[in-house]
Amino acid sequence: MSEQELNRYWKTVVETLQDGIMIVDTAGIIVFVNTAFERITGYLQDEIIGKPCTILNCNMCKVSRDCDDCNWCVLFREGRMNNKQCTIVHKDGKLIPIIKNASTLAGEDDLVLGAVETLTDISAIVEKDAKIEGFRKALESMESFHGIIGSSSAMQQVFDLVANAALSDAPVIIYGESGTGKEMVARAIHEVSDRKKKPYIKVNCAALNESILESELFGHVKGAFTGAVYHREGKFEAAGDGNIFLDEIGELSLSTQVKLLRVLEEKVVERVGENRSINIGARIITATNRDLASSVARGIFREDLYYRINVIPIWIPPLRERNGDIPLLADAFFRRIRLKSGKDFIQGISSRAFELLARYPWPGNVRELKSAFEFAFVTCRGSMIEPEHLPMNIVNHENSSKNLSVAEPSMGRDLDAIKRARLVKALDQTRGNKTRAAKILGISRTSVWNQIKRYGIG
Numbered sequence: 001m002s003e004q005e006l007n008r009y010w011k012t013v014v015e016t017l018q019d020g021i022m023i024v025d026t027a028g029i030i031v032f033v034n035t036a037f038e039r040i041t042g043y044l045q046d047e048i049i050g051k052p053c054t055i056l057n058c059n060m061c062k063v064s065r066d067c068d069d070c071n072w073c074v075l076f077r078e079g080r081m082n083n084k085q086c087t088i089v090h091k092d093g094k095l096i097p098i099i100k101n102a103s104t105l106a107g108e109d110d111l112v113l114g115a116v117e118t119l120t121d122i123s124a125i126v127e128k129d130a131k132i133e134g135f136r137k138a139l140e141s142m143e144s145f146h147g148i149i150g151s152s153s154a155m156q157q158v159f160d161l162v163a164n165a166a167l168s169d170a171p172v173i174i175y176g177e178s179g180t181g182k183e184m185v186a187r188a189i190h191e192v193s194d195r196k197k198k199p200y201i202k203v204n205c206a207a208l209n210e211s212i213l214e215s216e217l218f219g220h221v222k223g224a225f226t227g228a229v230y231h232r233e234g235k236f237e238a239a240g241d242g243n244i245f246l247d248e249i250g251e252l253s254l255s256t257q258v259k260l261l262r263v264l265e266e267k268v269v270e271r272v273g274e275n276r277s278i279n280i281g282a283r284i285i286t287a288t289n290r291d292l293a294s295s296v297a298r299g300i301f302r303e304d305l306y307y308r309i310n311v312i313p314i315w316i317p318p319l320r321e322r323n324g325d326i327p328l329l330a331d332a333f334f335r336r337i338r339l340k341s342g343k344d345f346i347q348g349i350s351s352r353a354f355e356l357l358a359r360y361p362w363p364g365n366v367r368e369l370k371s372a373f374e375f376a377f378v379t380c381r382g383s384m385i386e387p388e389h390l391p392m393n394i395v396n397h398e399n400s401s402k403n404l405s406v407a408e409p410s411m412g413r414d415l416d417a418i419k420r421a422r423l424v425k426a427l428d429q430t431r432g433n434k435t436r437a438a439k440i441l442g443i444s445r446t447s448v449w450n451q452i453k454r455y456g457i458g
Contacts, residue, residue, distance in 0.1 A: 020119035023105070026112060028053045028073060040098070040121045042091030053117075060086035060100065075115055079104050088119070097126045131339060146188035148181060149332050151447035152322040153438075158185065158314060165312045166192035171264065173249070173309050174287040176316030179367030182287040185316060186245040189285055198242030201235050201282070206248035214256055220272035236269045239282035249309065250290035250301060257302045264308045284309065319362040319369065324443045326358055327419045329366060333373040334385075341377050349376075349385040356387055360394050420455040423448070427457070 014021050020037030024030050030049055038044055041056065048055065061073065075081055081102040087095045102117040145159040165172045166189050174182045183202070190200045208216060219234030235244060252260065263269055264284065268277040286309050295301035319326070330349065338346055349357075353376075362368055376389040387395055422441060430436035434452075438445040451457075 017118075020121070022053065022117045022119065023114060024053050024117075025114040026076070030055075031114065037119065040090075040096060040119055041088065047091075057089040058086055058100070060084055073115075075102050076104060076112060081117075085122070097122050146184075146191050148184050148188060149328050150322065150325045151328060151443045152317075152324045153443070154317040154322045155325060158316060161312075161314045162188050163192055165189055165314065166194075168312065169283050170311040171284045171286065171309045172312045172314060173292075174285070174314045174316065176287070176289060177318050177365055178289050179365035180316040180318060181366055182289075182316060183245070183247060185314060186243075186247075186285045186287060190243045190245075193243065193283075195242050195283060199239050199282075200243050200245070201239040202245045202247065203235050204247045206251040210253045210256060213252075214259065215272050217256075218259070218269045218271055221274045231271075234269060234271065236263060236280045236282055237278060239280070241281040242283075243285055244282045246284065246286045248288060249286040250288040250292055250295055252301075254300070254302065257305050261302065261305045261308060264305075319365045323358060324441045326369070327354075327422070329369055330354070330357060330373070331419075333370050337373050337377050343377060343380075345383060346377065346380055346385065347383045350387075353385050353387045353390060356390060356394055356397075360397050419451065420457070423451050423455065424457060 014034045017034065018036055020040045021032075021034040022030060022037055023032040030051055030053055033043075033045055033048060041048070043055075054061065081100060084100045085097065086100055087097050090096050099120040099122055100117060101120075102115055104115045105113050107113050145155075145162070148155070148159070150156075150158075162185060172186075172189060174185050176182045176185075186202075187200065190196060203213075203216060205213060215232065215234070217235050219232050219237060221231050246260075263280065266277075267280055269280055270277055292301055292306055292310070296303045296306050319329075334349060338344065357369070357372070364371070372391055372394060373385075375391050376385045380386075380389040423437070426437040426440045427434075429440065434448045435445050438448045441448070
């Protein structure tokens with residue numbers, strides 16, 4: 001294709017672009033716009049050609065025109081404008097966030113004839129960022145503690161223990177069933193402590209066999225065993241003066257327990273294949289879903305190590321013992337997964353589906369609840385998550401005893417409506433006594449006050 005042919009079809013080319021294109025003369029009068037420009041600005045070609053480009057009220061252009069000793073537009077002095085974020089005013093008056101690129105147009109004698117601008121509409125990106133920011137703020141509300149969601153009195157006690165444990169350098173052990181959030185509690189201790197800017201190292205003691213685990217924890221030297229082709233720093237060394245989290249501590253072999261005991265007592269480690277002691281300053285946080293006292297009695301866990309790590313115990317309650325937190329957790333998972341999946345057409349969870357969630361005993365705890373929502377977002381095609389969208393083990397579960405002292409509402413469009421109705425019901429039952437209502441709902445009295453204010457309950 002020749003240059004003449006290209007020149008003949010340039011309008012066809014620009015009309016296929018999704019970015020708006022505007023050409024102005026040296027006085028800023030619009031002489032050409034493409035179809036994408038019409039869509040972005042709301043102005044048709046017949047309405048805007050012949051008008052000054054200031055009709056768009058670009059906030060960046062205002063700044064340019066206000067400069068001392070500038071031309072009417074700084075573009076004609078600098079020649080180009082690259083990837084500048086600004087806003088223009090749509091024909092109907094709303095602000096449109098855009099990315100602008102621009103360049104002057106010159107003839108063969110380098111005389112400037114005008115300029116061309118491209119406008120990329122970034123409204124969808126800005127809206128998504130706003131949703132992410134809103135979700136971040138929601139997670140950082142007073143019903144969340146370093147990402148751990150819960151307003152029940154049981155979880156408030158956990159939060160208090162975490163805050164107090166963070167002030168100490170003594171070993172912490174976190175007890176809880178699988179899926180209760182032991183790792184999140186360990187991370188919270190690190191983030192609250194004075195060591196928060198130092199390393200945080202996690203080791204899953206159940207994921208590695210004994211020989212590999214020893215090398216992971218303490219490191220090894222070249223030639224210490226088959227496959228040890230280089231020196232390797234252990235996790236205790238890597239933790240420095242930070243925190244090291246040993247998850248599933250109850251799975252350690254007796255021989256590894258002996259070596260860990262020395263680390264706790266002497267604050268030194270030895271790499272596998274080396275006799276040199278290395279001082280370590282990391283604070284140890286452990287976790288287990290086992291009854292370690294029972295393991296000590298059975299002889300599979302050393303008593304002396306047990307007393308070394310059991311200095312500050314923190315018990316995380318299972319979800320079935322704090323089902324007043326289920327609405328908070330469900331709301332958080334719903335918003336998070338909807339954001340991640342991009343399925344904005346799913347508006348909420350029906351009251352019938354929520355009743356199933358509230359009555360289910362959750363043997364997998366918070367992790368299982370999150371998985372249930374991930375499953376529901378895969379199966380749901382409508383605007384509301386219904387019982388049929390939940391995993392079959394939840395749908396088919398028969399629980400003769402009611403887990404909730406307050407009956408779930410039979411009506412409601414979303415979780416906020418459900419939570420409000422539950423609170424109103426509890427306040428009616430207690431004749432407005434906030435303390436008793438909090439006890440019925442399984443949440444703190446402060447949360448009752450916050451919800452009363454949030455939902456406008458008089």
